[in-house]
Amino acid sequence: MDWKLELVIVPVSDVDRAKKFYTEQLGFTEDVDHRAGDDFRVVQLTPPGSACSITIGTGLTKAEPGTYEGTHLVVNDVEAARAELVERGVEVSEPFHFTAAGKQDGVHPDRSDYGTFLSFQDPDGNGWTVQEVGKAS
Structure with missing residues (x-):
């Protein structure tokens, strides 16, 4: 199933x-x-x-506006996605990468799948994450 x-x-x-x-x-x-x-x-x-x-x-949910964090959108080119969002007027972070120790740093030079991100918020403050997957393909 x-x-x-x-x-x-x-x-x-x-x-x-x-x-x-x-x-x-x-x-x-x-x-x-x-x-x-x-x-x-x-x-x-x-x-x-x-x-x-x-x-x-x-009338859909009891959740408060602006309380959602980390909902992911997946793209194959995070830099192109960022450029598109900026062009559309979205305030978006610079791309970032999490190290093996879980710390955030700049974009990893290899930009391995699942390791490079950017983030933005909707007008209520709901936080979105854009994750790069498929760049290496």
Whole structure:
């Protein structure tokens, strides 16, 4: 039996502001924007090339906006991804690498898979991590 992760709920305070950020600045595709009264709204958004989507909205979770950290997006070229995010107006970190001792340092010269990252936050402060995988391929 396959168990597929296909949807992650991200808590936000302003659905329209978050939707604009995720679609216009991150380039996510809007799959669904459905309302059922004033107390329920679901907006499903999918990153380019991803089988997993996120949902933002109203009446979906008890989690506080801005409390999510470390949700990963995976790319095959972290420097190209950073350039694209900067061009779209996203405040994003410089690429970084974790050493074997778990300490953060600059980009490793080999940029081995799973070892190079960058990070950014959505307008509510939910923290995202971009991880490089497939560069060596």
